[in-house]
Amino acid sequence: MTSHVREAIEQVIDAEYGRVLAVLTAQLNDLAAAEDALQDALIAALDQWTAKGIPRSPAAWLTTVAKRRAIDHVRRDHKRAAVRDDDLDTLPASDSEDDPMTDEPFPDERLKLMFACCHPALALEAQVALTLRTLGGLTTEEIARAFLVGESTMAQRITRAKAKIRAAGIPFRIPDPSLLPERLDAILAVLYLIFNEGYASPHDQTQKRDLCVEAIRLARIVVDLLPDAPIRAEAEGLLALMLLHESRRDARLDASGSLIVMQDQNRALWDHAQIRAAEHLLERALHRRRPGSYQIQAAISALHAQAPTYADTDWAQIAELYSALMSLSNSPVIALNRAIAVSMVDGAAAGMRLLRPLASALDTYYPYHAARADMLRRLGEREAASDAYERAITLCQRPHEADYLRKQRSALDG
């Protein structure tokens, strides 16, 4: 009996933690108080559900009970502080917890909570941690492990961020229209960062929860909760982009865990249902006529997904999309990717011409040297190619990517 109650509680934590917490936070206007109340309610659930059975809507039960607990707390604190707030008297009394109204509408306030967690008044690493903790329901330990910091450091980071939300008056609401686009960008940046963190350490068995899956889940929430309007375009673009990356998951690593670059991947292993879902999303986004960098990146990724082979990829269109991306943000990394695409259309010499101006900006960026090495190899300049691979290997921080580069360099001698 108890074990099946425990299972129900675990299930509701996995599926609904963020949603319940968001409703409570919006109602109490205090994230820390909402978390405490939800903890109380989870403890109460263990007893009550064992005694009286699991309620029809566990999430609604938890919300109602947590809210009552929180109100009791507020009332007690105010009594101590010689009650200033007359409004408290109008709050409903905390009655029995037998039958919380499970039929009352259960709103979805997660987007408001996300805007608070990703507020620019919080440091980026705090935004990331807080989003995973509150909306993802990850434990502090899980987040600490994912970002390679000590658990106490991470706990402190999260506690400080929550304290700042409260003390500085960071609101739990959808920002005004004038602020909305940039605040939404901040949320999307946090989600993409979470995704990339997961993508960079694929199949890490020590992680209980996969950051890529988590980022996709959160991005879906953003897409679902935004109005069906142009503002949603970039959120859809990001979700499509992540789904496209994720569709190659099973093809990315060989049996020994080394990275397989896209060029050498078995395309039959790509998740084609997921690719179609992403294409559908991207199409919807593009119809909104509000282009943005995630949509363009997703479009590039979709062209890769549609190509039967690496050589048969629509490189001309990819080069054009990278040009469009450069007009949005002129980053040398984007210019590097464009150079690679151009080299596939107009040849390695044309690619090399575009690489040259990037030399100083990307001197410590290993993909630049890897791309240069590949173009030099194609031009038959073996020695220069070998040197460039060497430089790329030295700079590369990720073991499975360095392995790949070593293989490429040894292939030069063959």
Place this chain on the structure above:
Amino acid sequence: MKYIMLIYGDPAHDTKMTPEELQEEMAQYNAFGAMLRNRGTAYTGEALMPVNTATTVRVRDGKALTTDGPFAETHEVLGGFYMLDANDLDDAIAIASQIPGAARGSIEIRPVVVFE
């Protein structure tokens, strides 16, 4: 002439204080306030929340940039202040970004302590 007097101190000192020391300091501030009133000096004064609650806003190219923490550039010095009520941090940021100085320097927003 009007002057603003800004109280600088080591935040580590505040956290090390015992409740008794804190009470002693409050009494000293209350005495200082009484002294000002006695000499007929009009004043307003507030204690600020700790520096880790600070948010900085600067406007560049017409865009408000909001960051965590206090001032970033050490050559910027305090040049004035407003104290006002805002609904929440976003409201405060919206107001702060309209302060002319935000376009050249930066505005540090700090919540004021409310003593119960």
